[in-house]
Amino acid sequence: MSNRMRKILESKRAMRKQLASLTFSEKVAILEKLRDRSLLIASSTIRRHRSRHA
Amino acid sequence: MKATLKVINQMQTDDVIEQYAIGGAVGATFYLEPVATLDIDVFVSFRKATGRSLISLSPIYDYLTARGCKTKKEYIVIEGWPVQFLPPGNALGEEALAQAIETTLDGIPTRVMTAEHLVAIALQTGRAKDFARILQFIEAGLLDSDKLNAILKRHRLLAKWEDFGHRFLRGKK
Numbered sequence: 001m002s003n004r005m006r007k008i009l010e011s012k013r014a015m016r017k018q019l020a021s022l023t024f025s026e027k028v029a030i031l032e033k034l035r036d037r038s039l040l041i042a043s044s045t046i047r048r049h050r051s052r053h054a
Numbered sequence: 055m056k057a058t059l060k061v062i063n064q065m066q067t068d069d070v071i072e073q074y075a076i077g078g079a080v081g082a083t084f085y086l087e088p089v090a091t092l093d094i095d096v097f098v099s100f101r102k103a104t105g106r107s108l109i110s111l112s113p114i115y116d117y118l119t120a121r122g123c124k125t126k127k128e129y130i131v132i133e134g135w136p137v138q139f140l141p142p143g144n145a146l147g148e149e150a151l152a153q154a155i156e157t158t159l160d161g162i163p164t165r166v167m168t169a170e171h172l173v174a175i176a177l178q179t180g181r182a183k184d185f186a187r188i189l190q191f192i193e194a195g196l197l198d199s200d201k202l203n204a205i206l207k208r209h210r211l212l213a214k215w216e217d218f219g220h221r222f223l224r225g226k227k
Contacts, residue, residue: 019087025160027088034090
């Protein structure tokens with residue numbers, strides 16, 4: 001594994017750890033934003049068009 | 055989600071359900087980084103009605119639809135969140151429900167399954183996304199291995215756990 005890749009993975013791990021250490025209320029606030037975005041993506045006409053033709 | 059939990063707590067006060075605990079992705083979010091999910095899995099128990107052996111979710115649905123909640127496939131939408139109510143189904147589910155921990159969400163009291171029970175249930179369910187969640191718990195170093203082993207032994211999941219280790223951990227466990 002290259003040094004660059006190792007640094008990226010370390011940084012991801014640190015980010016996940018930092019997010020996990022938030023309070024439940026803070027995490028649920030993020031989860032709600034993630035959910036809103038997922039719903040927005042799911043309702044996108046581009047995605048619907050692609051899934052019809054997949 | 056706060057409003058959703060308020061409604062579920064009210065169901066408990068109104069004796070529609072006896073006890074509840076959040077499982078699934080929202081339960082995992084209590085311990086891990088937030089995981090994108092579209093619904094809330096709520097494990098529920100009921101007071102035993104005499105002469106009834108079958109558990110029915112209709113009191114929940116009747117209560118909620120009377121309050122304007124809409125059903126959507128296996129979910130009922132409470133304050134914008136699709137909620138799936140799940141009776142425990144087996145001894146592991148019952149234990150997870152009984153031993154869930156009490157917490158709050160912005161001051162609203164609620165109960166979440168322990169990390170070890172979430173892992174055991176994920177192992178028992180055995181879908182790809184369940185295995186991914188188990189790996190997240192292991193990588194985060196959040197599991198009490200004695201507690202997890204006792205649960206796995208009690209519910210005859212040790213062979214599945216071994217198999218999981220061979221498939222995904224290659225001796226790292």
